[in-house]
Amino acid sequence: PVSPAALLPHHISSLIPILQSLEADGTPDIPSLVRSLGGCGTPVCHTLLGDPPPIPTPIPEPWALLVHLLHPNTTAAERGVLLAPDGSTVALAPLFAGIEVGLKRAAGWPGPIDQPYAALDALYAVTITEALGTSFLVARLNGTAALGPDGCWDDVDNPQNFTLLGPPSLVPNAVANGAMDGVLLGTRLAEDPIPLSTLFRRYYGVDNGMTSGWPHSSRRRRDFGALTAVGKLEEEVAAMLRVLRGLPPTHELLEEFGEEEEADIARRAAREFMEVYVECPAIIPRCMWGARPYRGTPRPLSPPLGSIYIHHTFVPSAPCRSFTACARDMRSMQRFHQDTRGWDDIGYR
Structure with missing residues (x-):
């Protein structure tokens, strides 16, 4: 028989019932449970957040479903990612690590007090700066990309497999999205802790969030930029690099670099x-x-371009409210333009 986990779409909407079940069972610390099951497990995460709870045997069903979403394929370069209703792909490890810091702060946690960790803002450390600093360090040494790439799902209606569009860095787009969401939601939870199922429904829901006064994932870039100045991020990456200088294996990489x-x-x-x-x-x-x-042979554009037109659609006139609906509309327009109009592709111009 096929297990329920094997049929579970890798979508944020699949995660919400699992969170509801864990909350109903009285699971005390869901973010640390995520770390136990395959979330953030780096030395920095472990030092800042402490030991995660042990995993019981046998694993309860809600936990097993969560394990499936965290790492369905341990050989894949990108795992533990879910498709959000806005069409972005989100890595769960940095997302839940940021949420864990937010909940700890809401409970009065003062943050790290031992050096050199006391210099870190724990919220940024467990979400983005460890991966970001390490990725740019490796890129400096090897000449590889430090950010990206994006990727694609096999089926937006029933996403199961996510494939990167190029060689992976330590900060592919899904990790960047999860990290920004972790910072934003961790900040929010530190001020107003609410059940995680409610949090995810509000932040990732189809509604744009304006009626409830909550931010929405489709605006993460704007909201992260409003919260985090580039100088703040630079300070946090610099502090993280000083910490990494004392940790294996990054201390060996940093030995080649001066201050x-x-x-x-x-x-x-x-x-x-x-x-x-x-x-x-x-x-x-x-x-x-x-x-x-594309039908036929596309002709590459030759920059510089004299002008660029950004054109909105006429049909369908009703705006789509989820990525699945928007993708369906795009495919419909492309079919009409290719099959009825006889064009080579969708008429962007």
Whole structure:
């Protein structure tokens, strides 16, 4: 027989009933449970957040479902990611790590007090700065990309497998999204702790969140930029690099760099992250909405371009309220343009 977990779509909407079940069972600390089952397990996370709870045997069904969403394929480069209703893909480990810090702060946790960890803002440390600093450090040494790439799901209606569109960095887009969400939601929970199922429904729900006064995931870039100045992120990455200098295996990597080079890595990491994930809009790749291939031979554009037109759609006139509906509309328009109009592709111009 096929287990229920094997049929579970890798979508945020699949996570909410699991959270509701755990809350109904009285599970005391769901974010730390996520760490036990495959969430953030780095030395920095462990030091800042403490030991996660032990995993019982046999694993209760809600826990087993959560394990499936966290790492369905341990050989995949990108795992523990879910499709959100806004069309973005979110990594669960940094998301829940940020939520855990927020809940700890709401309960009066003062943060790390031992050096060198006392210099860290725990919320940024467990969500983004460890991965970001390490990624730019490795990129400096190896000449590899430090950010990205994005990826695509096999089926937006029933997402099961997520494939990256290029060689992975330590901060692919899904990790960046999960980290920004972790910072935003952790900040919110520190001020107003609510059940996580309610939190996820409000933040990732189809509604834009304006009626309830809550932020929405589709605006994470704007909201993260409003909360986090580039100077703040640079300071946190620099503090993290000082911590990583004393931890294996990163201390061996940092031995080659002096203080000025270390500061330059922190500066570049912060500025490039903010440029890519805050200043620039999110772009949905064609493979995400299930585009057909271009008919004929496309002619590459030759920059510089004299002008660019951004054109809105006329049909369908009713706005789509979820990524699944928007992707369906895009496919419908492409079919009409190719099959009825006889065009090579969807008429963007």
